[in-house]
Amino acid sequence: MQEQTYKLDPAFTVSEERTLRELFPATHDLALKKCQSKLDKHARDFIERSPFLCLGTQSADGKADVSPRGDPPGFVKILDQRTLAIPDRPGNNRLDSLANILANPSVGLLFIIPGFDDTLRVNGKASLITDPELLESMSVGGRSPRIAIIVEVTSVFMHCAKAFRRSRLWDPNHHQxxxxxxxxxxxxxxxxxxxxxxxxxxxxxxxxxxxxxxxxMY
Structure with a gap:
């Protein structure tokens, strides 16, 4: 395997937000307004249809991690207009995401629905819960999760279809x-x-x- 040889050239490194924004057109007004602070009917409908999400977390020392989560559609419970519950199913027991949440509760969620090119992004603050009643409500095949991730929603918005259309993710002709x-x-x-x-x-x-x-699996 080739050793790392690429080195950043400071002359072309963007290190300030002002410099970054000068590279792009101004943000469309609608892109700013679409961000909501709670789950409306459209966000709820999207979450209830979604069988898969990506969970982004970060450790106390700034190391980022993304973990896939999947179950039958509607596996993420909507507890109220600002609160979600995600069951933690059996995995490899590295517990990267859960340990990160204990160190830094800020999380990002990306909800995906097979066949949909647009996605739903949710940001918030997470907690780990072992409430038996809640865990039992998320059981599958008679098996309840050991723990659930509770997310207090701080922002939610729909994300456009460009990435999925560029990648042709759902197109069978491009499946490998x-x-x-x-x-x-x-x-x-x-x-x-x-x-x-x-x-x-x-x-x-x-x-x-x-x-x-x-x-x-459960």
Missing amino acids: DRADMPSLMEIILDQTTGSPEDQLEMRKLDEALEDEYKNT
Whole structure:
């Protein structure tokens, strides 16, 4: 693998907001006005339809992280016009997002609906809750989450479709074959202990991961 050789040239580095804004046209008035402080009927409808979101957090020392969250549509509960509840499903137990929330409660959410090019952005302050009644209301297959993320909404707005249209994310003609890359298990092993050369052994490891998915999704 090639060693890092790229170096920033200070002559072309933007380091001040004034300089940044001079590079772009003025913000459209509607783009400023669209930002809301609470969930209106359109935001609620979008969230209730969404089976997937990305959760952005930041640690106390400024390290950023983004985590995917997914469940059946409506998995994020709307508790009131300014409060959301996100179930935390079983994962790898790194707990990056949860630990970050304890250190810095500011979070950003990006709600996505399959087939929709536009998205919904929500920013707010998060807390971690173990209320049994709330957790039980978010159970799937008789399994309740251990914890929920409560988000106090501070801003919410619709985001335009340009990124999804540029990427053609939902266009089947532009979908790539997952088999063109190694499996997730093989990639992780390559990055850590090394993957086995025996393809039969590798296939068994891949099958074991699929079994784990089936048994530990909730």
